[in-house]
Amino acid sequence: MSEKKKRKIEEGLAIFVFLLPGLFLFISILIAPIAVSVYRSMFDWNGFSEGTFIGFDNYIELFTNGSIKFVNSLKNSLILAFFSVFVQLPLALMLALILGRHETRKERTFLSIFFMPVLISTVVIGQLWLKIYNPDYGLLNRFLDAVHLESWKHVWVGDIKTALGSIIVPTVWQYVGYHMLLMYAGVKGVDLDLREAAMLDGATKWQVDRYVVIPIIKPILRVSVIFAVTGSLKTYDLVRILTEGGPFQSTEVPSTLLENMLFLRNRYGMGSTISVMLILLCFAFALLISAAFKERDE
Amino acid sequence: MESYTLKEESPVIKVIINIFLVIWAVINLFPIYFMFTFSLKSNEEIFGENIIGLPKHWLWSNYSSALNTGNMALYFFNSLLVTTLAIAISIMAAMMACYAITRIKWKFSGLTNAFFMLGLTIPIQASIVPVYVVMSKAHWLNKYSTLIVPYSAFALSMAILICTGFMSEIPFALDEAARIDGCGLFGTFFKIILPLMKPAVSTVGIYSYLQCWNEFMFANVFISDSKHRTLPVGIKALSGQYTTDWGPIGAALAIATFPTLIVYLFLSRKIQASFIAGAVKG
Numbered sequence: 121m122s123e124k125k126k127r128k129i130e131e132g133l134a135i136f137v138f139l140l141p142g143l144f145l146f147i148s149i150l151i152a153p154i155a156v157s158v159y160r161s162m163f164d165w166n167g168f169s170e171g172t173f174i175g176f177d178n179y180i181e182l183f184t185n186g187s188i189k190f191v192n193s194l195k196n197s198l199i200l201a202f203f204s205v206f207v208q209l210p211l212a213l214m215l216a217l218i219l220g221r222h223e224t225r226k227e228r229t230f231l232s233i234f235f236m237p238v239l240i241s242t243v244v245i246g247q248l249w250l251k252i253y254n255p256d257y258g259l260l261n262r263f264l265d266a267v268h269l270e271s272w273k274h275v276w277v278g279d280i281k282t283a284l285g286s287i288i289v290p291t292v293w294q295y296v297g298y299h300m301l302l303m304y305a306g307v308k309g310v311d312l313d314l315r316e317a318a319m320l321d322g323a324t325k326w327q328v329d330r331y332v333v334i335p336i337i338k339p340i341l342r343v344s345v346i347f348a349v350t351g352s353l354k355t356y357d358l359v360r361i362l363t364e365g366g367p368f369q370s371t372e373v374p375s376t377l378l379e380n381m382l383f384l385r386n387r388y389g390m391g392s393t394i395s396v397m398l399i400l401l402c403f404a405f406a407l408l409i410s411a412a413f414k415e416r417d418e
Numbered sequence: 419m420e421s422y423t424l425k426e427e428s429p430v431i432k433v434i435i436n437i438f439l440v441i442w443a444v445i446n447l448f449p450i451y452f453m454f455t456f457s458l459k460s461n462e463e464i465f466g467e468n469i470i471g472l473p474k475h476w477l478w479s480n481y482s483s484a485l486n487t488g489n490m491a492l493y494f495f496n497s498l499l500v501t502t503l504a505i506a507i508s509i510m511a512a513m514m515a516c517y518a519i520t521r522i523k524w525k526f527s528g529l530t531n532a533f534f535m536l537g538l539t540i541p542i543q544a545s546i547v548p549v550y551v552v553m554s555k556a557h558w559l560n561k562y563s564t565l566i567v568p569y570s571a572f573a574l575s576m577a578i579l580i581c582t583g584f585m586s587e588i589p590f591a592l593d594e595a596a597r598i599d600g601c602g603l604f605g606t607f608f609k610i611i612l613p614l615m616k617p618a619v620s621t622v623g624i625y626s627y628l629q630c631w632n633e634f635m636f637a638n639v640f641i642s643d644s645k646h647r648t649l650p651v652g653i654k655a656l657s658g659q660y661t662t663d664w665g666p667i668g669a670a671l672a673i674a675t676f677p678t679l680i681v682y683l684f685l686s687r688k689i690q691a692s693f694i695a696g697a698v699k700g
Binding site for chain 1: 439452465507508514517524533549603604631649675690694
C-alpha cells in the first residue's frame with residue numbers, strides 16, 4: 121500500500137472515531153427527537169398508545185382553540201422579549217460602555233458585582249423574589265407601608281394585573297450582567313488607537329462610544345439580541361416558581377403549556393406541536409434579527 | 419491605560435455616572451444580602467420589625483434543618499456530580515469533534531460544523547417530549563444519567579463553537595512536525611493538541627456550568643424521586659415543605675448560592691476572562 125493511501129485510511133478512521141461521541145450525543149438527544157416531535161405533532165396521541173394521525177389539526181387547534189391559551193402564552197413571551205431587548209440590553213450596553221473606558225480597580229469591582237446575579241440559579245432567584253412579593257410579609261408591600269403608599273400594595277404574583285410584571289422584573293434584572301460582560305468583551309476589543317484618533321479629532325467620550333465603539337461591536341449586539349429574544353421564547357423557570365402560569369393561566373408561556381400538555385392533559389401530540397412551534401419560532405426570530413442587522417449595515 | 423484624557427467630561431456627569439453605578443450595584447447586591455440575613459432569622463424577626471436588618475439572634479439551626487431535614491447536602495452533591503460529569507463529557511466530545519473538523523482536511527468538515535451549530539438555536543424544550551417518552555419506556559427516569567446525557571448533548575454546540583476558536587489558534591506547523599516525527603493523528607490529538615487546549619477547558623466549563631447547574635425544566639420533568647434531585651428541583655420541593663417557615667428556605671437558598679459566589683470572589687478575574695474569551699472566540 122502506498123504511503124498516501126495509508127494516510128487516507130488513517131484520516132478516514134480518525135474522522136469517524138473523533139466525530140462519533142459528539143454526533144451520537146447530538147443526534148440521539150437533539151436531532152432525532154426533533155424529527156420524532158415533528159412526526160408526532162400530527163397525531164392525537166397520549167404518549168403510550170399508537171395514536172391517530174390527524175394531519176395539521178393540532179396546529180390549527182393551537183391557534184384557534186382559546187382554551188389552550190397558546191396565543192396568549194406567545195404574547196406573554198413576546199412582551200418579555202420586548203422588555204429584554206429594550207430595557208435589559210440598553211442597560212447592559214450602557215454599563216459595558218462606561219466600564220470599558222478605563223480599567224482601574226473601580227471598574228473591575230463593578231464588573232464583578234454586576235455579573236453576580238448570573239451565577240445564581242433562577243430557581244433561587246424565583247424563591248427570593250417570592251419572599252419579596254409576599255403579600256403579607258414581603259419586602260415590597262412592607263416598603264410601601266413604610267412610605268405610606270398602601271394603595272399601591274398588591275398581591276403581586278396573584279393579581280392578574282401585576283403577575284406578568286412580577287415575572288418580567290427579576291428576569292430582566294438577572295441577565296443584565298450576562299449581556300454586559302458579552303458586550304464588555306467587544307468594547308475591550310476595540311483598538312485603543314481608534315479611540316485616541318477620534319478623541320484627537322475632538323470627539324467626546326459619548327461620541328466615541330456612539331460612532332466608533334458601537335459599530336465595531338455590532339456582531340456582539342446581534343448575538344445579544346438573538347439570545348434575549350430566543351431566551352424569552354424559552355422562558356420557564358421563573359414562571360414555574362413565581363406564578364405556575366396563573367392566576368387563571370394569564371402568565372402561561374409556551375414551555376409551561378408544553379409541560380401541562382404532558383402531565384395534566386396527557387396530550388403528547390399537542391405537546392409535540394408546541395415543541396415544533398418553539399423550534400420554528402426560535403429559528404425564525406434568529407434569522408429575522410440577523411437580517412435586520414444586515415439591512416442596517418447597508 | 420489613561421491615554422485619552424483630552425476632553426474630560428464635566429464633573430457633574432462623572433458624579434451622575436458614579437451614582438448610577440452605585441445604585442445598580444446596590445440593586446445587584448441587596449437580594450443576596452437579604453437572602454443571607456433572613457436565612458439566619460426566626461419567623462418572628464422576619465415578620466416583625468427586623469425585616470432587612472442583620473439578625474439579632476443568629477439562628478444557625480436554620481442551616482441544620484435545611485441540610486438534614488431538607489436534604490440540601492444530598493441535592494448539592496447531586497448537582498455537583500451531574501454538572502461535573504456533563505461538563506467533562508461535553509468538553510471531551512467537543513474537543514474530539516473539533517479536531518476532526520478543524521485539523522483534518524475533508525470534504526464535509528464545514529457542513530458537519532454547521533450541523534453542530536444548529537444546536538445553538540435549538541431550545542431544550544424541543545426534544546423533551548420524545549426523550550421523556552423513550553426514557554420512561556426504557557425505565558431510565560430518576561437516575562443521574564437521565565440528566566447527565568441530555569445536559570452534555572445540549573452543552574455540546576457551544577463547546578464546539580468555543581473550542582474551534584481556540585483550536586484554530588494552534589499553528590498547523592505543530593501537526594506537521596508531529597507527523598514527521600512519526601506521530602499518527604490519534605497521537606497528535608492526545609499528545610500535542612489536548613495539552614494546548616487547557617485554556618479552552620475553563621471557558622467551555624463556565625458556559626456549560628451556567629447551563630447545567632441551574633437547569634430546571636429537564637430536572638423538574640425527569641426527576642421525581644428525591645434521591646436524585648438536583649438543587650433547583652430540591653429547592654422547589656423544600657419550599658413546598660416549609661411554606662410558612664422562611665428561615666430554613668433562606669438557608670437552602672444560601673447553601674445553593676454561596677459556594678458558587680465564594681469561588682467567584684476568588685477567581686472573578688479569571689472567570690470573567692474565560693467568559694470574555696468565549697465571547698471573542700465564538
